[in-house]
Amino acid sequence: MISLEEIKRLVGPNGWIDGSELLQRPVDFWNATPTQALGLARPASTQALSALLAACNRAGQAVIIEGGRTNLVSATLANPDTLLISLERLNGVSVPDPHAMVIEVGAGAVIEHVQAICADAQLRFGLDFGARGSATLGGALSTNAGGFQALRYGVARDQVLGLECVLADGTVLSHLSSYAKDNTGYDLKHLFIGSEGTLGVITRVMVKLHPKPTSSNTALLAFDSFAHVLEALSTLRRSLNGTLSTFELMWQEFFEFNVNALLNGRSPLDIGHPYYALCEVEGFSPDTDGETFQTLINGLFENGVVVDAVIANSERQRAELWRIREEFEDEIQAFTTMVDFDVSLPLQQIEAFSDQVRVTLDREFPENLGLHVLAHLGDGNVHVTTGLPDAIRKDELKRCIYQIIAQLGGSISAEHGVGLAKKDYLHYSRSPGELATMRALKRALDPKNILNPGKVIDLAG
Template structure:
């Protein structure tokens, strides 16, 4: 009996897909190449997952766990010797606990579904990003996703109170507590959050919730200097009394390009300024919050930090402003061979990094198609995108940009993970000693190297 036959016996034949049928499916949302694997299994509970991993560990069978398949770093790329495990059937979301401000959800639950369940009882799940409608909780936790509201609520790991996961040998670790303070030894859950499925399989989590804000105030602001943007971020953090939830910066090249794509000839602000920000504050008192928001922007205008601004006057206007930041169809069409970077930097180094990146691309890759820089400035995260006319030029772009990130003391991955795409550049952000400790953890928890082998750690 093959390993795949044994897994069929565990989950039932109707919950398996043989390799030849998987070839009809794209690898993931971003890659239309056919999926190559021995087969896929879809367990329905943690006991089946434990049995699957136990069997695969005995057989030295490589396993890759799938979520919503929207990752950006080839984190679930498989080969002919791989078994894929989809957790889409583990999608239960329990009723939110309004006393403990928490909710328990399985790893196959879609992020937007968790948000909606919490919204029904006036609670907020603080994790939010563009793939909310397809991304699974397990994938979000395994990559420590960030997103639009990390400034206020933190990244994925900050949302987790308790965790259940399965180790490579089938051992189940379950510590599903609903309280934040728990100093009983090592915080084991943090080993698995952000480890991209290389140390264990996350199956369930207890998530931290917050009272849902009832007011939203949104503005698009133009600036003539980066220093003015930084001063505005600090002003809003102070004067908006903790209600600032988003502060999204856009360099001119991206803003002008995408504004023309979204609005044609009716841009909400002039396109001549070097920096733009979409900012949003959410609170609990409509009149007071709106007044505070407007007063903050007015004070910055009077101080000369803000060049121009528009405040959304309706929910429709708010959505239209966010389209400038969130709609990427035109950019994807422009950058046919896209090379994108997800980096963290000290705010004080962001402008110099962008200037260096622009110059080095001009010098080393003169045929590049432009440089778009945007990001979640409040938590130090920039997204940098360019394109090249030939696919063979992408490695040169990566080599030079990752060197610049290292020069400015940044991280090569802020919220998308490492996977395969960034694995060989890990040394730009982590020392040899740190990588050695990571390898020791991997060999201890997965001695047979069956969990997502070849990802994250350089070979």
């Protein structure tokens, strides 16, 4: 184990929080138990981090890198001997380059802060999700986060042009290229994106930006069949020239639950339809975009694709529609032992998947407390949440749902990552050959297994 004196020397007096102080702090967003760890090191530069990791590697000291601790898969759960390393002091953000449309960002910068700086420069950072106010860019890249705009701008991985990263032995790999074309051998950055801090530590990022749209229109649509949902998604994507940024599908049970919980049952649309979609289009012709959107929605209505629709006519109404989609506090209360799934499937399999989940729950787990289904539909990403009266059959339920995913050719983790929570289920989506290759990469880059050991994949197999 590394000595505390050595850590303090390497990170300076402001760079250390003792393990005893961390006991005041919850583990992460979902886990309210106290953080148990050796302590928290807060290096202020890539060089300090490099020296710290080199010392940890020599001593065989296990470390876990922390961003905003908003991950949903127990990826930052430590034990009393683990050293936590936060990148919160590596949070510098450059002035956006308006010509190249890029910005250089420290891994510890909070997503919402990066979004605001880009917006001030009339540029758009293409990543957005509910934890924007706490999650960091380093954390979002390490989990390859998705969110609400992936339909238009892609996932976290797609926002990156260049990356600086520190390996377990302290080696700094700095490749902060600001151009799109760079075929100089293996594209190493993609190894670290999505690897949840198990292969290296991301310190700086060259982020690709987009022109900031100048108009925004939001609608809530109701459908009577899944085939019509798919038709509307396809029509909106084609007819809006790629400016559709959000298509969030809510199944009836979730929609009605949140309308009752949040709006005292005052639904913006008639209830009783099997599907509701929150759509947002962001364009560049503020004078005509609203009318174009309205005409399209009218067309969908006249053709019987959409059975009911409302277009937000104020920012307040838009916020109310988003509340129905985003809030989950009441769901947490209602579901006692919450069991949630973040999966993806081929678009054509999503209806079959949700039907099979319903049947499985009702037949095998009649004690379930409800079934809420949501989808970032354009990405094939489905969020399923149910509740059980206690945790006794939780693992059994997970295996049942992941078996359905495997049969339908889907992924057991669409956007939240693997961490500890999904490690035991990885084989439902990855072949033995793929798992062996992941182990080989981990052994090559982190031979002493000091980086987030025991997360994502076990070396022993």
